């Protein structure tokens with residue numbers, strides 16, 4: 387295809403996943419799958435092996451976006467942990483976004499702990515200064531044993547240290563945590579340790595999801611065999627309450643609006659924390675209706 391030809395669409399491979407807040411972003415798929423691909427609960431990207439995509443596909447995508455996406459001023463770079471791309475790829479991609487899509491205000495992507503660990507402080511600052519303004523991190527749990535059990539990789543201390551480095555660079559952090567991962571016996575500890583990690587990291591946003599065991603995952607198989615037990619709906623609300631109680635953000639949002647949750651919360655911390663705790667107490671007392679199981683989804 388010549389430089390002047392306009393492609394008739396984006397080049398996507400397999401299922402593409404983005405955060406709900408990126409619904410209106412230009413979706414550029416720069417990597418395939420997830421470089422970690424070991425988390426026991428995760429059913430995403432089973433259809434592809436991790437790879438960095440050929441630049442010619444991205445060049446074509448950028449040409450398409452230049453012609454057809456002039457009203458979209460955000461770019462979300464996929465897939466699962468595009469942040470892992472080496473700096474030479476990021477330098478090229480952010481340079482292309484700046485040149486070809488000058489109206490774009492911010493670029494974001496998913497990250498995991500390893501992908502942050504592999505970037506120096508200078509790299510992080512360069513990325514922020516050149517347009518990468520936020521990352522979405524599946525933090526899942528701040529509890530050491532739970533992190534080991536779900537094969538998340540990295541200790542809570544490493545998680546806290548590297549997330550703090552990221553935040554220092556200016557890159558905003560949206561942390562996703564997963565209720566239910568501690569089963570019944572570690573439920574409260576998982577909540578407390580996750581709250582502790584969030585309080586130390588102090589991200590701009592926390593999004594709490596509730597675990598739904600998937601059949602095509604090791605955790606789902608263990609659940610089917612009765613080797614992994616989930617707290618019941620009120621147990622999940624109790625865990626959420628414990629998480630909220632132990633999460634202290636200097637200024638950030640705390641949400642549980644994902645379809646997997648039994649009770650939506652959309653709050654600003656610290657302002658709304660006491661009100662959220664009161665709502666959760668009401669739910670635990672049976673005075674607030676929880677979402678029925680059939681309405682939950684991923």
Ligand code: SF4
Pocket residue numbers: 420421422423424425428429430466467498524
């Ligand atoms: S790092 Fe994220 S995308 Fe990769 S396996 Fe874990 S949960 Fe799934």
